[in-house]
Amino acid sequence: GICDGVEYLPEIVRGIVEGAAQQDFHRRMRKGVRALRRYMDLKHHIPLATRAVLVSTIYKVVSEELSLDQYLQKTFAQMIIRLLKRKSAERLPIVLDWRPLWKVLDVLFFGKARIPQTPLCPYL
8 A cells, every 4th residue: 555665764764874874885775775766666755854864864975985886876876866856846954065966976977087887808
């Protein structure tokens, strides 16, 4: 039913927040973000306050952690963008500086320093 997703959301949020606090980005936080994506794909509602917590937590990791690999940066940045998309007239009760996230996205998608997905053969 409609209420089925409500019981999973606190567990997803806890995984993301605790993963960020423990700097367990590859296991706990990635798993939480993946679960959140599935949760959102199923069109479950996420309350405004919960969205604000998730956005601020993931934003802090993406913009401040230098040890993140590019795959996780991209995955987390895409989740931030998805959470920020306005589905209702209500605004999130947070204000984010757009420059740090833009720098990450710029390097990931347009930068010359990005690592190619497949290694190039030096003989081609």
